[in-house]
Every structure is written in C-alpha cells, then in structure tokens.
Amino acid sequence: MDVRPAGIHHVTAIATDPAANADFYRNVLGMRLVKRTVNFDDPTTYHLYYGDRAGNPGTVMTFFPWPGAPRGRLGAGQATVTTFSVPEGSLGWWADHLRALDIDFTRPVERGAEDVLSLRDPDGLVIELAASPDHHDTDPWDGGGIPADRAVRGIRAVTLTENRVEDTAAMLIDQLGFRLEDESADRTRFRTAAAGDGVGTIVDVLARPAAERGHVAAGTVHHVAYRAPDGPVQASWREDLIAQGVGVTEIRDRNYFTSIYFREPGGVLLEIATDGPGFDYDEPLLELGRSLRLPPWLEPDREAIAAALPPLETGR
Numbered sequence: 006m007d008v009r010p011a012g013i014h015h016v017t018a019i020a021t022d023p024a025a026n027a028d029f030y031r032n033v034l035g036m037r038l039v040k041r042t043v044n045f046d047d048p049t050t051y052h053l054y055y056g057d058r059a060g061n062p063g064t065v066m067t068f069f070p071w072p073g074a075p076r077g078r079l080g081a082g083q084a085t086v087t088t089f090s091v092p093e094g095s096l097g098w099w100a101d102h103l104r105a106l107d108i109d110f111t112r113p114v115e116r117g118a119e120d121v122l123s124l125r126d127p128d129g130l131v132i133e134l135a136a137s138p139d140h141h142d143t144d145p146w147d148g149g150g151i152p153a154d155r156a157v158r159g160i161r162a163v164t165l166t167e168n169r170v171e172d173t174a175a176m177l178i179d180q181l182g183f184r185l186e187d188e189s190a191d192r193t194r195f196r197t198a199a200a201g202d203g204v205g206t207i208v209d210v211l212a213r214p215a216a217e218r219g220h221v222a223a224g225t226v227h228h229v230a231y232r233a234p235d236g237p238v239q240a241s242w243r244e245d246l247i248a249q250g251v252g253v254t255e256i257r258d259r260n261y262f263t264s265i266y267f268r269e270p271g272g273v274l275l276e277i278a279t280d281g282p283g284f285d286y287d288e289p290l291l292e293l294g295r296s297l298r299l300p301p302w303l304e305p306d307r308e309a310i311a312a313a314l315p316p317l318e319t320g321r
Contacts, residue, residue, distance in 0.1 A: 012197050013160050013205025014230040014262070014278040015054070015065035016087050018130050019077065021223050023051050023070035023317050025127040030055040030066065033106060034089070034132075035151030038294035039284045041317065044069050045259065048303055048310050051317070057159065058144040060284040060293065062232050063204030064159035069227065072315065076129065079166070080219030082272030084226035085211070086164035088121070088133040090204065095155045096120050096136045102151075117187065117194075129224035135161050141204050159204030163229050165273050166219070170212045172270035177208060180249055181231075205232075218272075228266065230276035236263060239279050260300040261286055 020026040030036045039060030044052045047069075056065040066087065079085050091099060096113045103110050103124060110124040119137045126132060134157075145156035167173050170193055177183040183195040191213075197206045221227060233239040239256065243265050246253050253267045262278040269275055287298050297314070299307055 011232040011234065011280075012063050012203055013163065014062045014232040014276070014280070015056075015067055016084070016160060016163060016229050017067040017069070017227045018087075019074060019221065019223050019225060019227055020068045020070040020126075020128045020130075021072055021074050022127070023053060023068075023072075023315060026053060026068050026070050027317060029126050030068075031149050033103075033108065035146065035149035035156055036064075036066070037146035037148060039065070040261065040298065041294050041296065042260075042298045042300075043303070043310060043314070045300060045303070048299075048306070049313050051314060054284065054294075056146075056284075057157075058146050059290060061143055061159075062278075062280050063141075064143050064157075066160065071223070074223040077222035077225035078217070078220040079131070079225065081166050081168045081213055081216040083166055083219035083221065084163045084229050084273055085166045085219070086123075086131045086133055086162075086209075087160060087226065088135050088162040088164070088207075090137050090139070090141055090158040090161035091134050091156070092154060092158070093136050093138050096122055096134065098152075098155050099134055102155075126224075130226070137161060139203075143204060161204065162207035162209055163226075164209040164211055165269075165271065166211045166213050166216060167271040168214055168216060169271065170210050173210055173273075176251075176269050177210075180246065180251065183208065228274035228276050230264070230278040233277050233279050235279055235281065239263060239265060239277055242277055258300070 036055040039056045040054035042052050044050045050071050054065055054067045110122050113120045113122045119135045121133050121135045123133050141158035143159045145153055147153040177195050186196045187194040193210045195208045243253050251267050253265050257264045261284050264276050264278045266276050
C-alpha cells in the first residue's frame with residue numbers, strides 16, 4: 006500500500022480541571038464542544054472533543070481531564086506544540102482578544118510564509134495561532150463569541166521535538182508518505198504528500214540533541230492522530246506498517262472512528278483514525294456536546310459513570 010495520509014484527524018492532550026479546559030477552548034479560542042464522553046479505557050474521566058461546527062477531521066482537539074494529575078515536562082520524544090490556523094491578517098484581532106482576557110502570549114513572529122503567536126492553556130499546553138494564506142475547507146464555529154472571519158479554521162500543524170531528527174524523518178517520508186518541504190538550522194518541515202494545503206498537513210520536527218526526555222502528563226500532548234478515509238484503508242495501512250517492522254495495536258473501536266496506535270522512532274505516540282462515522286453518529290448536529298454520550302458497552306453503567314464525573318456546564 007502506498008501510504009498517503011490525508012492530514013491530521015485530531016490531537017489529544019492531558020488536562021486537569023474539565024471546567025477550566027472547556028472554558029478556555031470554548032470561550033477563549035471559540036471552538037465548539039462537539040462531544041462530551043468518557044475515556045473508554047478509564048470511564049471515571051471525561052474525554053472532551055472540540056472542533057468546528059461538525060467536528061470535521063483536522064479541526065479536532067481532544068482532552069483527558071484528570072483532576073489532580075501532575076504537570077508534565079516538555080522535552081524530546083514529544084509533540085510539544087499544536088498550531089491552529091486562523092485567517093490571514095487576523096493576529097492583531099487575536100492579540101487584542103487575548104489581552105482583554107488577560108492571557109499572556111508572545112507577540113507575532115514570522116515563520117516562513119506565516120505569522121505566529123504563542124500562548125498556553127490553563128494547564129500549560131503550548132498553543133500557536135498561525136495566520137496562513139492556505140485554504141482550509143472547514144466550517145468554523147460562530148457560536149463561541151469569535152467572529153466567523155477571525156475564527157479558528159482547524160489544526161494547521163504539530164511540532165515534534167526530537168533528539169535525532171534523522172530517524173523520525175525516515176519514518177515520516179519512507180513509511181508515512183510525507184514529503185520534505187523546508188529545512189532551517191533546527192526546524193525541518195514535512196507536509197502530507199496527498200492533501201495539498203488543507204488542515205493538518207504539516208509536521209515540524211525540532212532538533213534538540215541534548216534535550217531531556219519529555220514526560221507526558223497534564224499540559225502535554227498524549228498523541229497525534231492522522232486520517233484514514235475508511236476502515237479498509239486503515240486495515241491495509243496497519244498491515245503495511247507491520248510488514249515494515251512497526252509495532253501497531255489492534256484496531257480499536259472509538260465509537261466515532263476506529264483507531265490504531267504506534268510510536269515513531271523518537272517515541273511520539275501516533276494514531277491512524279478513520280474519518281467516520283463522525284460525531285453526529287449518536288446525537289444530532291445541533292445538539293453536539295450538550296449531553297454525556299457513552300458507547301453501547303458502557304451504557305449499562307451510565308448512572309455510576311455520570312455520578313463519578315465532576316459537573317460540566319452545558320454549552321452551545
């Protein structure tokens with residue numbers, strides 16, 4: 006199989022307080038809470054999904070909020086930055102918006118053909134907003150208080166920090182079908198070969214040969230998921246990776262998509278997730294994120310699961 010990933014499906018990170026997490030991503034970044042469910046492997050904690058109006062692949066950021074979780078440590082072998090795309094020329098508006106909310110950020114800096122500002126969420130997760138001319142075929146959410154002409158378009162890129170760029174680059178190009186786009190002193194940019202300029206097409210790899218290994222916990226990325234259009238392609242992709250000596254999990258049912266997981270040579274956990282069935286699989290589009298949704302195998306325990314979860318304000 007000639008692997009050609011269609012960009013990022015979602016990025017998943019670890020948080021602490023679910024209410025603070027929801028407030029930031031809904032009211033600061035203006036994203037829609039498209040799914041309120043639980044971690045299927047640990048139903049005592051939420052799994053919260055944010056995205057555009059429908060939670061289209063490439064727009065979705067998800068969180069496991071574990072109250073009391075220790076703070077993680079950024080370092081090598083991690084996805085250290087998640088970059089969201091916003092319309093070209095909008096960073097001045099975003100700077101004013103963040104100042105009004107008393108949120109610290111770096112002033113915009115140039116990076117290639119884009120201007121970027123950086124901030125952190127309540128748990129210290131590093132977020133970038135990049136004003137890019139690239140086309141993004143998404144449906145920005147306008148119910149979060151952010152004007153539609155300024156709203157987040159989707160995930161533009163992730164940044165991986167590595168002790169050895171060469172090993173990660175080899176997997177990205179030879180096994181995952183990326184192409185090398187640009188190189189600088191310490192940053193190498195790769196882009197999916199099949200997806201053009203759409204959402205989630207970029208991986209930046211930062212060379213940090215002497216960096217300490219990172220520790221995944223609160224305020225860090227847990228994994229990065231890439232898109233497969235359907236189950237048969239995902240299964241073929243899995244077989245191809247196994248044939249190339251990559252350790253890959255079985256296909257796992259995540260209700261809104263199916264998933265496989267593996268690690269790139271530097272240690273970052275990657276996922277391949279199917280585009281469907283999507284977040285309106287178990288609730289109407291207009292009602293996304295308003296109530297707790299559980300997969301069929303957890304429904305018998307709904308009462309106990311709901312009682313163990315902290316309150317979370319229902320939003321639009």
